[in-house]
Amino acid sequence: MLLSNELVEASSPNKLEQIYQINIDLFTQSGVHYQEWQHEPILDFATDQRISDELGITAAPTKSLFMKLKGGGHCLLLTHRDNRLDSKLVKSLVGKRVSICSNEEMIAAIGCEPGAVCPFGLPEHITLIIDPVLYGFDEIMYTPGKPTSTFSFAGAELNSLLALLPNPQIHLPSSV
Secondary structure (H helix, E strand, C coil): CCCCCCCCCCCCCCCHHHHHHHHHHHHHCCCCEEEEEECCCCCCCHHHHHHHHHHHHCCEEEEEEEEEEECCCCCEEECCCCCCCCCCHHHHHHHCCCCEHHHHHHHHHHHHCCCCCCCCCCCCCCCEEECCCCCCCEEEEEEECCCEEEEEEEEEHHHHHHHHCCCCCCEECCCC
């Protein structure tokens, strides 16, 4: 059963709570075990590293880059925090040039705060681009909409979560 993300509207005052709940539902429906931590807001990599150290979180940090497509539309790249965007590779996969959205455009489109973009619970028309490097980590972590929460789960379980999402999905080619 696919999760429907159409109930999440960018203009909703409870947008972050809705995204958070979609993530809880995703774990429940998939049966994927996860951990959750509550903490001060994380909106940048430095705070993310400090909080991870303080809480003893050892999961690999992810990065969700929200991008606009030339001519209209959006996509999101889910990768490891230290990986860089290869815009030429992404263009070859989606067929359009991509660029990082402005904070204002991103907030209007998905409701997430800059620095706390959630890869799950996005509107159905947004294509997810998945970096297969994430499957190789024992655990990966991300922000589930609320910048005051962090979730982690086994990297090997990523496909179990993705299978429940209605979004179009593209996997980057594996590195050699």
